Amino acid sequence: MFFIIGLGLGDCKDITIKGLEIVKKCERVYLEAYTSILTCGVDVLEEFYGRKLIVADRDLVEQGAEDILEGSKDKDVALLVVGDPFGATTHTDLVLRAKEKGIKVQAVHNASILNAVGCCGLQLYGFGEIVSIPYWTNSWQPESFFGKICNNYRNKLHTLCLLDIKVKEPTLESLTKKKKEYMPPRFMSVSEASQQLLETIKKLKENDETPVVAEDSLCIGLARVGSDNQEIVACSLKEMAEFDLGGPLHSLIIVGPILHPLETEYLEQFKI
Amino acid sequence: MFFIIGLGLGDCKDITIKGLEIVKKCERVYLEAYTSILTCGVDVLEEFYGRKLIVADRDLVEQGAEDILEGSKDKDVALLVVGDPFGATTHTDLVLRAKEKGIKVQAVHNASILNAVGCCGLQLYGFGEIVSIPYWTNSWQPESFFGKICNNYRNKLHTLCLLDIKVKEPTLESLTKKKKEYMPPRFMSVSEASQQLLETIKKLKENDETPVVAEDSLCIGLARVGSDNQEIVACSLKEMAEFDLGGPLHSLIIVGPILHPLETEYLEQFKI
Numbered sequence: 430m431f432f433i434i435g436l437g438l439g440d441c442k443d444i445t446i447k448g449l450e451i452v453k454k455c456e457r458v459y460l461e462a463y464t465s466i467l468t469c470g471v472d473v474l475e476e477f478y479g480r481k482l483i484v485a486d487r488d489l490v491e492q493g494a495e496d497i498l499e500g501s502k503d504k505d506v507a508l509l510v511v512g513d514p515f516g517a518t519t520h521t522d523l524v525l526r527a528k529e530k531g532i533k534v535q536a537v538h539n540a541s542i543l544n545a546v547g548c549c550g551l552q553l554y555g556f557g558e559i560v561s562i563p564y565w566t567n568s569w570q571p572e573s574f575f576g577k578i579c580n581n582y583r584n585k586l587h588t589l590c591l592l593d594i595k596v597k598e599p600t601l602e603s604l605t606k607k608k609k610e611y612m613p614p615r616f617m618s619v620s621e622a623s624q625q626l627l628e629t630i631k632k633l634k635e636n637d638e639t640p641v642v643a644e645d646s647l648c649i650g651l652a653r654v655g656s657d658n659q660e661i662v663a664c665s666l667k668e669m670a671e672f673d674l675g676g677p678l679h680s681l682i683i684v685g686p687i688l689h690p691l692e693t694e695y696l697e698q699f700k701i
Numbered sequence: 702m703f704f705i706i707g708l709g710l711g712d713c714k715d716i717t718i719k720g721l722e723i724v725k726k727c728e729r730v731y732l733e734a735y736t737s738i739l740t741c742g743v744d745v746l747e748e749f750y751g752r753k754l755i756v757a758d759r760d761l762v763e764q765g766a767e768d769i770l771e772g773s774k775d776k777d778v779a780l781l782v783v784g785d786p787f788g789a790t791t792h793t794d795l796v797l798r799a800k801e802k803g804i805k806v807q808a809v810h811n812a813s814i815l816n817a818v819g820c821c822g823l824q825l826y827g828f829g830e831i832v833s834i835p836y837w838t839n840s841w842q843p844e845s846f847f848g849k850i851c852n853n854y855r856n857k858l859h860t861l862c863l864l865d866i867k868v869k870e871p872t873l874e875s876l877t878k879k880k881k882e883y884m885p886p887r888f889m890s891v892s893e894a895s896q897q898l899l900e901t902i903k904k905l906k907e908n909d910e911t912p913v914v915a916e917d918s919l920c921i922g923l924a925r926v927g928s929d930n931q932e933i934v935a936c937s938l939k940e941m942a943e944f945d946l947g948g949p950l951h952s953l954i955i956v957g958p959i960l961h962p963l964e965t966e967y968l969e970q971f972k973i
Contacts, residue, residue, distance in 0.1 A: 437717060437810060445811075446721060447714040513812060515819025518963060525967055538709060538817045538927050539717075540785060540810035543825060547787025548808055550797075553815060554833065558858055559826045584852065586830055655810050691790060695797055 431498060431527045432507040433514040435539030438655030440469040441477040444509075448537045452478050456504040459485040459497055461520075465511035465594065466616075466678060468656040474509075482509070487597045490519050494526040501532050512541035542680055545654045546589055549661050550695025555685060556589055557581030562622045562681070564593045564615065575629045575640070578683050582641045590681040592617035616677030619650035623670035623681065630666075642666070642683055649682040649699065650674050663699040672701070703770060703799045704779040705786040707811030710927030712741040713749040716781075720809045724750050728776040731757040731769055733792075737783035737866065738888075738950060740928040746781075754781070759869045762791050766798040773804050784813035814952055817926045818861055821933050822967025827957060828861055829853030834894045834953070836865045836887065847901045847912070850955050854913045862953040864889035888949030891922035895942035895953065902938075914938070914955055921954040921971065922946050935971040944973070 432451050437443030444452070452458055460471060460482045467474075475482055485508065489496065497508060514520055514536045527534050547553050558581060560574040574590070581588045595615040603610035626642075633640050644667040652660045652674040660674055669681070688696070704723050709715030716724070724730055732743060732754045739746075747754055757780065761768065769780060786792055786808045799806050819825050830853060832846040846862070853860045867887040875882035898914075905912050916939040924932045924946035932946055941953070960968070 435812065439719070439810075442719040442722070443717050443810070445709060445715050445717050447711070449718060450714070513816045513819060515822075516816070516825065518824060518961075521819075521822055521824070521967060522963060525963070528970065536820055538711075538715070538812035538820075540707065540812060541816040544785045544788070544813040544815045545810045547785060547793075548810075550787075550793055552790060552793070553788065554831045554863075557830050558828070558856070561826065580856065584830065591826075689790075691794060691797070695793060698800065 430505050430533045430535060431501040432505065432535050432537065433520060433524060434507055434509050434537040435513040435541070436467060436509050436511050437539040438467075438512060438542065438545055440467060440656060441474050443539065443655065445537060445539060448539070449478070451505070451507055451537065452509070453480065454505060455507045456500070457483060457506045459483045459489075459506075459508045461485050461490055461508055461510045462596070465516070466596075467511055468653060490523070494523055497523065498527050498530060498532060501527070502530065513539050516541050516543075540655060542591065542654060543589070546651065546680060546682065548654060548659070549649050549651060549663075549682065549699065551587055551649070551682065551684070551692055552689065555587050557584055557586030559589050559591060561591045562593060562617065562625060564595065564617060565625055572629045572632075575626065575642075579641050582683065582685055585685050585687050587685045588683040590622060590683065592619070592622050592679050592681060594678070617679065618677075619652070619674055619679045619681045620670055620672055622679070623648070623666050626666060627670055647684040649684060649696070651680045651682070652676070653678065654680065661699045662701055663696045664701045668701065702777050702805045702807060703773040704777065704807050704809065705792060705796060706779055706781050706809040707785040707813070708739060708781050708783050709811040710739075710784060710814065710817055712739060712928060713746050715811065715927065717809060717811060720811070721750070723777070723779055723809065724781070725752065726777060727779045728772070729755060729778045731755045731761075731778075731780045733757045733762055733780055733782045734868070737788070738868075739783055740925060762795070766795055769795065770799050770802060770804060773799070774802065785811050788813050788815075812927060814863065814926060815861070818923065818952065818954065820926060820931070821921050821923060821935075821954065821971065823859055823921070823954065823956070823964055824961065827859050829856055829858030831861050831863060833863045834865060834889065834897060836867065836889060837897055844901045844904075847898065847914075851913050854955065854957055857957050857959050859957045860955040862894060862955065864891070864894050864951050864953060866950070889951065890949075891924070891946055891951045891953045892942055892944055894951070895920070895938050898938060899942055919956040921956060921968070923952045923954070924948070925950065926952065933971045934973055935968045936973050940973065
């Protein structure tokens with residue numbers, strides 16, 4: 430059987446009882462380590478589980494389905510992923526490849542940022558489409574996420590922005606070489622995301638447009654949700670661009686135009 | 702300290718290690734038992750935790766904040782909720798009441814239907830606003846959810862429909878009496894939800910409107926997500942209205958107009 434097990438968002442103790450029992454009995458256990466991160470290291474996980482883990486990097490998860498699934502028709506093999514099993518396309522793909530091979534699959538669910546974000550007090554049914562904000566480069570500065578945020582806002586909905594993660598990204602120069610070289614890991618902060626949003630707003634204004642989401646729009650920055658040192662702050666986009674929320678992972682919410690009194694009351698504690 | 706602990710979606714083993722450790726050390730532990738249900742009973746939870754639970758019904762959670770929070774400034778008290786702690790407004794309210802009293806609060810996250818729904822293979826960033834479909838009565842047949850579904854569809858997004866739960870609902874007759882009487886619990890099935898949707902479509906067509914979501918639209922029915930006997934089925938809305946997915950809880954997805962090839966491939970296994 431092939432198991433895909435969510436680890437939740439915080440540390441080693443956020444795995445479920447069901448998940449832990451499976452981890453203990455499996456022949457091989459892979460840890461997916463590039464779509465997201467926990468606040469604890471691999472060594473802490475290994476000690477807590479009392480077993481070795483095989484760190485599965487991007488290349489292995491995306492191209493090594495054969496290796497990961499090998500033998501799992503007769504033996505138990507697990508892949509551990511931060512958050513919930515179905516947060517990333519590559520995981521869905523892996524489940525499909527397993528089923529093709531006649532391997533039984535079981536998923537063990539856990540918290541992901543998509544529901545844990547409720548900790549800021551905004552009701553989850555008030556959110557629209559989720560957007561991803563990618564790191565801009567000199568030659569690639571997409572702005573499609575901004576259109577979606579504005580669309581949500583016009584529909585009176587909040588937007589959860591998932592911020593870019595660059596882990597084990599090959600350097601541009603090494604792509605043509607035999608030996609890949611990787612860039613140092615980068616995790617977009619709420620401040621960096623807000624700066625890109627402000628930049629987009631500035632460009633639109635220069636073109637005489639008036640975006641519904643602007644410098645003064647209320648937003649919420651969340652850092653390390655689900656961990657002991659979680660932090661939440663609510664302020665204008667302009668203020669957020671200057672705010673340091675500490676270590677990764679960060680998420681940003683652009684608040685919709687209408688708040689329930691309970692939401693307003695809840696947000697008060699996070700105002701700077 | 703006041704803890705609000707998510708139990709996830711399946712059975713007693715879906716609690717996290719962190720959650721279980723807290724349950725074991727608390728002075729009092731309440732189990733919220735009306736916004737959602739697990740597939741196991743209270744007795745199974747009590748045996749697994751090795752301790753007594755206080756079942757918190759609707760009246761207690763909505764009006765009994767004082768009772769629940771009593772003494773939690775100095776002692777540890779926990780409220781267990783199915784899914785994630787911030788799935789319902791009443792939980793957010795309880796956290797606020799605790800903070801007002803100077804009581805420290807810690808949330809322990811877990812899976813909720815909002816992320817676990819990814820098990821059907823649709824990517825979570827392709828969903829729009831969540832809608833709730835309430836049971837219609839003879840005199841109250843709201844259709845606002847249908848407008849939201851169509852709006853999502855026009856924005857090329859899927860819609861997750863949360864289906865009504867009636868647990869410990871006082872009977873209309875008993876509202877004026879001293880002693881409340883309750884209706885038997887009801888959990889809306891995907892078939893019932895689909896019938897209400899078809900009814901709405903029929904009315905619109907009688908008014909010469911052409912809704913973007915119609916009898917032949919693709920939808921996905923999910924039952925008991927996260928449990929051993931989870932079932933998923935993909936078919937037209939018309940077919941779904943006739944389909945029996947077994948015991949609760951059910952959720953319904955109205956699929957958007959565009960699918961990624963991976964999503965199409967994944968859905969194949971659920972076609973009837």
